[in-house]
Amino acid sequence: MPETPAPAPAPDPAPALDPDPALDSSLVPPSGTVHWIGAGLSTGSGLAALCGAADRVRLWHRTEERAGESLAALGLTGRAEPRAYTPGALTAELAPGDVVVSMLPTPEHPGLLAACVAGRAHFACSSYVSDAVLDQVPAATAAGVVVLTEAGLDPGIDHLFAHSLIARARAEIGADTAAEVSLTSYCGGVPAVPNDFRYRFSWAPAGVLNALRSPARYIESGAETTAPRPWEATRPHVVDGESFEAYPNRDSVPFVGQYGLPPAWQPQTFVRGTLRLDGWLEAWQPVFARLADADAGSVTELAQDLATRYPTTDADRDRVVLAVTLDVRAGSGRSWSGRYLLDLVGDAQESAMARCVSRTLSAGVRAILRGTLPPGLNRAAETPGRAEEWLTELAGEGLDFRLTTGA
Secondary structure (H helix, E strand, O other), X not given: OOOOOOOOOOOOOOOOOOOOOOOOOOOOOOOOEEEEEOOOOOOOHHHHHXXXXXXXXXXXXXXXXXXXXXXHHOOOEOOEEEEEOOHHHHHHHOOOOOEEEEOOOHHHHHHHHHHHHHHOOEEEEOOOOOHHHHOOHHHHHHOOOEEEEOOXXXXXXXXXXXXXXXXXXXXXXXXXXXXXXXXXXXXEEEEOOOOOOOOOOOOOHHHHHHHHHOOEEEEEOOEEEEEOOHHHHOEEEEEOOEEEEEEEOOEOOXXXXXXXXXXXXXXXXXXXXXXEEOOHHHHOHHHHHHHOXXXXXXHHHHHHHHHHHOOOOOOOOEEEXXXXXXXXXXXXXXXXXXXXXXXXXXXXXXXXXXXXXXXXXXXXXXXXXXXXXXXXXXXXXOOHHHHHHHHHHHHHOOOOOEEEEEO
């Protein structure tokens, strides 16, 4: 396995940063208090960073004792306040301008956001925005509340990389120049030491299986394509000379607009997907055979079986690989290509997944605390300037990644 690359200076000038916006008159002024809800696998050093940035941090867990144990494990005893989480207990301590950070499962987010809107507190999570959250965005905007979503690893850092690459290509090629574009964004959490299963669960097995059951939509050969069973679209993918396997997930097509791809640029390939170790497709054939026609009950049973057969232990080390590549070829013969690569291995103190998710989410919460995110929906950093700011912060905190560009 290659060593984790250190950040390299950009070979071409980065896009100009957005000016720090003045505090929006409708924005509820940040209070300086952060409520971090949940202390699961993705809660890592990002929480420690917030303890140095916020005036007050509270960690909410199942019981106050469990919250205290989690703080002790993170070396944060005395720097954050342990709390026993219930919706009522949180609401009782919520004040206007506070920031609620949800590390709970996605179905819990709408209820937390509703409490935030009612209490005029800001909300942040690392998950994809759901329809139930979207439904509350107008009320949140009217209340002056920031709703930060997709601010983790994938989604999160992948958004930052894509915005940065597209801005650099626009500066080189020109937004009004007709061009053909290929963008691929593949991310995977894998075992640092490959095993026979070619995988390490970094989140609930049921979530992994249900994601595989969801059809994937993407652009290939200039046309929208749908894979009803994403694993059937698995292909070889080489990263820095190392062979992986990759398949599309979710719906990539809306990100053409979300990333601000110029209308004059026609995407020939546009895929956001999942990276797996070479040999994963073969190793998982027995899983796919059971998953193909499974109902909800069968998926739950399969997930429990996999959790028992392939447990994650404290001795395991994970590896996160995220590769985002953009190629732009104009009709005039001009071209531009660029790639970001993040390749991290976890250690005894923190998994690579927790490091990436929690530090990115922490960067977003710090932006809320500074008052630089507007009310309403924010998906990570949605402008090139803010993306550069976040990437600079993350690199300064030791989250190593590498940018390479060329014609």
